[in-house]
Amino acid sequence: MTLSEESKYQKALEWIHSTARFGSRLGLERISKLLTLLGNPERSCKFVHITGTNGKGSVTAFVASVLKEAGYRTGMYTSPYLEDFRERIMINGKKIPKKALVDLVDEVRPRVEQMVAEGYEHPTEFEINTALGFLYFSREGCDYVALEVGLGGRFDATNVVTPAVSVITTIGYDHMDRLGNTLAQIAFEKAGIIKPGIPVVTGALEDEPFEVIRKKALELNSRLITVGRTPWATVTWEEVSYSLDGQEINVYGPDFTYRNLKVPLLGRHQQQNASIAVAALHAAAPANRERRIYLDEKAISVGIERTVWPGRLEVLHRNPMIILDGAHNPQGAKVLAEAIAGIPRRRLICVYGILGDKCYEEATAHVIPQCDEVIVTRPHTPRALDPGILAGEVKKYCPNVTVESDSNKALDLALNRASEDDAILCCGSLYLVGPARTFIRQRFGISPYGGE
Known part of the structure; x- marks a missing residue:
């Protein structure tokens, strides 16, 4: 990419991010108007629509990987990104090219200006990103898109599609200021993605x-398909093996069985996520003709095995072992704590930073008791909790605490203090894990996710 092309890309990104000033307002009027002005690109693709408090990103990655292995040209739309904005919009595992993003911004921006001139509210940044994704997937002829909800479901910008199947992974406490204070209220918002007659x-x-x-x-x-370990669940699974190199499960449904399914993502919660993905793909198979998914057993097994989803209990390096995890709410922190309990190490050094609008006391109580040393830092966002306040909470569970606000310096400290048989855990927020992943990749020469 030439200097002028890179400059155009940076200007396109600047414009996208500048729209953050319009806030994060839920509602479908703005996105619907913008998509109408763009010719409704979302109508030319088929979707698997996925929401949930935790696990929705992993399920999206599993679904996209299987559809790709089945021979479909497959889009994947996720948020937030870890290292590169373009991770949010991918086709067959590759990020949207910079030039393609520039061209799409040049097309979308005048339509946004037209909307505002006609008296509509300015679309939010997420709504613009969603429109860019739909336009790219449509132009590139995607057969299917694994579509992750941004927030909630009912009034999320992605909820303008009629999918082949809707997926609600789990319900827990997160974004209570937007979705409600009870599990029933949160479930109501997420159940808003259910469409008439769609499984x-x-x-x-x-x-x-x-x-x-x-x-x-x-x-x-x-039609409602349940996935769990209860006797009445439609789809269930059992663990065959579990190690740091991955895990194997058997998945059982009413009309399918998959034995020794290799799940590369760590944490036993990924057994349920993989099972949900399998159930969703099977649920879509007998859907109405225009949206149905045709699969074979090999596509499922190979697709699950080849799934990549960075920053979620990801072992990025060994000797010392470096683990990255973006869990940011109590439910996710509990899952992380269960996973790291089984990791062999001499000491566990944690680089920890979290957002001020999360339930940081409960998340800290789950993870920090297992740590031998904690370096408290600041995630790369204005919403970050002050490291001094977080350090006070951490000291309740681990007396060996250092405060280093610069996350790269915090990681340097951890690497300098760790021996080869120690483990380093970087966790608390994707806004910390993303930059940390870049830092560690560059330190150890690891390739980026989704290509250059």
């Missing part, structure tokens, strides 16, 4: 959220 798959089987999802599916005549 819905869920792993949220706790009484309160499940009842909300069940009622919504019944109301809309949507």
Whole structure:
């Protein structure tokens, strides 16, 4: 890419990010108007639409990988990104090229200006990103798109599609200021992606959220497929093996069985996420003709095995072992704590930073008791919790605490203090894990996710 082309790309990114000043307002009017002005590109693709408090990104990655292995040209739309904005919009595992993004911004920007001139509210940054994604997937002739919800579901900008299947992974406490203070309220918002007559798959089987999802599916005549370890679940799984190199599971459904399915992502919670992805793809197979997915057993097994989803219990380096995890709410922190309990090491050094609008006390209580040393730092966002405040909370569980606000210096400290048989865990926020991943990749010569 020439200097002038790189300059155009940076200017396109600057414009996208400048729209953050319009806030994060939920609602479908702005995105619907923008897509209409762009010729409704979302109507030319088929979708697997995925929401949930935790696991939605992993399920999106599993689904996209399987569809690619099945021979479909597959888009994947996720948020937030870790290292590179272009990770949010990918086709067949490759990030959108810089020039393509520049061209799409040149097309979308005048339509945004037209909207505002006509008296509409300015679209939010997420709405613009979503429109860019739909336009790219349409232009590139994607057969299917694994589409991750940004926030909630009912009024999320992605909720303008009629998918082949809707997926609600789990329901937990997060974004309560936007979605409600009870699991039932949060479930109601996420159940907003259920569409009339379209199957819905869920792993949220706790009484309160499940009842909300069940009622919504019944109301809309949507077949409900449940995924869990309860006797009444439609789809269930069992662990065959588990190690730091991955895990194997058997997945059982009403009309399918997959034995020794290799799941490369770490953490036993990924057993459920992989099972949800398998259930969703099977649920879409008998859907109405124009949206149905045709799969074979090999596409499922190879697709699951080849799934890449960085920054989520990712072992990026060995000797010393460096683990990255973006868990940022109590449910995710509990899962992380269970996973690191089984990691062999002499000492565990944690580089830790979290956002001020998260339940940091509960997240800290789950993870930090297992740590021998903690270096508290600041994630790369204005929403970051002050490291001094976080350090006070950390000291309740681990007395060996250092404060270093610069995350790169914090990682340097950890690397200098770690021996080869120690483990370094960097966690608390994707806004910390993303820059940390870049720093560690460059230190050890590791290739970027999704190509250059």
